[in-house]
Amino acid sequence: MPEGGYVSRRLLQLVMPIFPDHRMFRIHDPEADLDAPGGPLPPIGVLVSASREQLFVGSLQEDIDVRLVLEEWDGQPMLPDAWDEEGKARLYLRGQLSVDMGSAGTAVSRLRLSGGVGDYEVRVYARHRETVVQLYDDLFSQLKDPLSDEFQREKRKLEGVERYLVQLWRDS
Numbered sequence: 001m002p003e004g005g006y007v008s009r010r011l012l013q014l015v016m017p018i019f020p021d022h023r024m025f026r027i028h029d030p031e032a033d034l035d036a037p038g039g040p041l042p043p044i045g046v047l048v049s050a051s052r053e054q055l056f057v058g059s060l061q062e063d064i065d066v067r068l069v070l071e072e073w074d075g076q077p078m079l080p081d082a083w084d085e086e087g088k089a090r091l092y093l094r095g096q097l098s099v100d101m102g103s104a105g106t107a108v109s110r111l112r113l114s115g116g117v118g119d120y121e122v123r124v125y126a127r128h129r130e131t132v133v134q135l136y137d138d139l140f141s142q143l144k145d146p147l148s149d150e151f152q153r154e155k156r157k158l159e160g161v162e163r164y165l166v167q168l169w170r171d172s
Contacts, residue, residue: 008075008169011114017160018068020059021102025068027122027166028054029091030098030110048087048124055089055122057164060129064136067160070099072113073169076121080165083125090171091120097168115170125165132162 018025024043028034032053040049043058050056059066071077091097095117099108113120135158143151 006075008073008077010071010073010077012070012072012111014068014070014108014111016068016070016099016107017065018059018099018107018164019065019101019104020061021104023059023062024056025059025102025107026054026056026100027070027091028098028100029093030096031094034100046087047085047126048089050089050091050122052092055091055124057087057124057166059162059164060133061136061162064132064155064162065159066162066164068099068107069163069165070108070111071165071167072115073167074114075169075172077167077169080125080167083127083165084129085126087124087126089122089124091122091168093117093120113168113170119171120168121171122166122168125167127163127165128161132158135161 038051040051040056043049043056047058048055095113096110098110101107139154145151
């Protein structure tokens with residue numbers, strides 16, 4: 001790094017389980033009308049789909065919890081290592097954000113952002129999406145009864161393996 005260069009600082013980090021509804025979850029401005037025309041399309045075949053005030057993150061799961069790490073930075077962070085996929089978006093946020101899991105409820109409601117009101121750059125990273133799909137398929141091949149205790153024990157081992165990192169910072 002050149003002498004006198006700027007290094008961004010992480011202002012916030014939340015780590016939480018997310019239960020994707022219809023293979024996705026949503027990050028949005030709490031004041032946004034989520035059903036208004038012009039909203040993002042479901043992220044089929046892509047990692048993210050966004051509109052002005054909301055972002056869909058596509059998961060490959062609908063029966064297994066995934067892990068979300070949400071970070072706010074005071075400037076563009078360094079690129080993280082060892083993620084399989086990346087998506088980018090820009091969101092207008094009124095100083096807060098929410099994470100919605102659809103029919104599973106709200107994971108985060110009205111989280112106050114240090115950056116305040118304005119446009120935010122968002123990078124979304126994913127890891128182990130395909131791996132969990134394969135492991136879950138293998139589980140059905142090995143253990144035919146999904147209601148058995150053994151099946152449920154093995155399924156719990158897959159929870160949180162599919163991971164997402166969402167980094168956002170105020171666009172200045």
